[in-house]
Amino acid sequence: MIYEDRPIACREYPHTDRKKMFQLLDSTQKTSLVCPAVLEIVERLKKIEIR
Helix, strand or coil: CHHHHCCHHHHHCCCCCCCCHHHHHHHHHHHHCCCHHHHHHHHHHHHCCCC
8 A cells, every 4th residue: 555655766766767877876886786677777788889
């Protein structure tokens, strides 16, 4: 019942869909140590060619 009343930070976790994710790099790095989904996204981002 409380699931729908979660704080925004909880609803948005693991915060990987933000337009300015670079603002959360430290937090994202720490989260990648405990969240396989974030780790996968970080690994995929590493492979993207920067233009």
